[in-house]
Amino acid sequence: MSDNVPRTIAAPLLKWYDAHARDLPWRARPGANAPDPYRVWLSEVMLQQTQVASVIPYFEKFTARWPSFEALAAAEDAELMAAWAGLGYYARARNLLACARAVAARGSLPETEAELLGLPGIGGYTAAAIAAIAFGQRAVVVDANVERVVTRLFAVTAPLPGARPRIRTLTDSITPDARAGDFAQAMMDLGSTLCTARAPRCLACPLREQCDGFATGAPEMFPVKAAKPAKPQRYGTMFWIERAGRVLLVRRPAKGLLGGMCALPTGPWADSPPGLADAPISAEWRMLDEQVRHGFTHFNLDVALAAATIPEHTDAPQGEWWPIAEIESAGLPTLFAKAARTFGRMHA
DNA sequence: AAAGCGGGGAA
DNA sequence: TTCCCAGCTTT
Numbered sequence: 305m306s307d308n309v310p311r312t313i314a315a316p317l318l319k320w321y322d323a324h325a326r327d328l329p330w331r332a333r334p335g336a337n338a339p340d341p342y343r344v345w346l347s348e349v350m351l352q353q354t355q356v357a358s359v360i361p362y363f364e365k366f367t368a369r370w371p372s373f374e375a376l377a378a379a380e381d382a383e384l385m386a387a388w389a390g391l392g393y394y395a396r397a398r399n400l401l402a403c404a405r406a407v408a409a410r411g412s413l414p415e416t417e418a419e420l421l422g423l424p425g426i427g428g429y430t431a432a433a434i435a436a437i438a439f440g441q442r443a444v445v446v447d448a449n450v451e452r453v454v455t456r457l458f459a460v461t462a463p464l465p466g467a468r469p470r471i472r473t474l475t476d477s478i479t480p481d482a483r484a485g486d487f488a489q490a491m492m493d494l495g496s497t498l499c500t501a502r503a504p505r506c507l508a509c510p511l512r513e514q515c516d517g518f519a520t521g522a523p524e525m526f527p528v529k530a531a532k533p534a535k536p537q538r539y540g541t542m543f544w545i546e547r548a549g550r551v552l553l554v555r556r557p558a559k560g561l562l563g564g565m566c567a568l569p570t571g572p573w574a575d576s577p578p579g580l581a582d583a584p585i586s587a588e589w590r591m592l593d594e595q596v597r598h599g600f601t602h603f604n605l606d607v608a609l610a611a612a613t614i615p616e617h618t619d620a621p622q623g624e625w626w627p628i629a630e631i632e633s634a635g636l637p638t639l640f641a642k643a644a645r646t647f648g649r650m651h652a
Numbered sequence: 653a654a655a656g657c658g659g660g661g662a663a
Numbered sequence: 664t665t666c667c668c669a670g671c672t673t674t
Binding site: 347348350351352353354355356358359393395396399424425426427428429430433445447448449450488489492495496501502532559 | 666667668669670671672673
């Protein structure tokens with residue numbers, strides 16, 4: 305089938321969606337009114353580079369605690385960062401708060417893609433998704449699911465990310481004027497449940513007859529992606545400083561890796577194990593046998609663990625002394641939560 | 653245009 | 664292990 309011929313994709317896809325849509329907490333219930341723009345916005349930000357199953361418990365927690373833009377705008381930075389801990393990409397949490405405050409100040413969430421794009425944390429995908437899903441506008445919504453579905457439908461052999469403009473044009477060509485929001489969500493549900501990355505279930509797919517990728521006999525070959533460079537290995541040391549049953553926590557700089565998050569003290573990451581070179585205080589350090597290994601998007605990290613107990617009333621670096629028994633509730637990102645559990649076993 | 657930025661689930 | 668995911672911001 306030629307790429308130049310518009311296909312009837314939307315009608316069979318929407319019919320499938322009406323029967324098989326996933327029941328997700330930010331979607332309007334069948335027969336209900338339009339979805340709440342606050343919930344659509346919050347879910348879309350949480351879903352950036354994050355799978356649905358990971359988002360749901362955070363979405364439930366956030367909407368229970370902050371049910372509106374106004375409520376979220378009144379939150380403290382530190383409590384929001386702690387509530388986001390574990391979800392990753394922490395710049396999203398900082399932008400979420402800035403966006404909530406901007407929306408509360410102007411009265412409501414804008415309804416056009418162009419205005420939405422001007423808000424913190426809202427880029428091309430999220431602006432289109434909100435405009436379509438929350439406000440019923442026709443918008444071309446392209447996420448990783450849509451990229452996969454479209455490159456299969458049209459057997460796009462050009463590799464990502466270079467093929468993005470072509471994919472956007474193809475998506476535009478199949479996006480309907482009516483129910484654009486449902487269409488976008490239907491594409492995502494299809495990509496998530498049938499047109500999956502590794503083993504697509506083409507026999508259950510409502511678009512099988514129109515799919516060039518299925519016709520090739522190897523739809524799982526799409527999308528083609530450019531080769532990725534190997535991740536570098538980096539090293540660091542984390543410092544557990546105990547004083548009178550409490551441990552020293554610091555807040556990381558607002559920008560950069562894990563920016564704005566509560567953390568154990570560390571030195572900078574290095575190309576070889578730095579040992580105690582960056583220790584925040586002079587003390588009798590004990591090195592733990594166990595290390596913590598953590599994978600980031602762009603490098604792998606091995607962290608050595610150093611522990612010291614200092615007498616009460618001893619001077620120490622700036623930070624917060626957190627009760628060791630309650631360390632689980634400190635709102636540490638996963639790297640530091642893993643380390644804290646390891647230090648905890650040292651105690652036992 | 654390219655780089656920086658987390659974490660968890662699936663295969 | 665590796666791959667992947669409802670991307671955005673900064674340089």
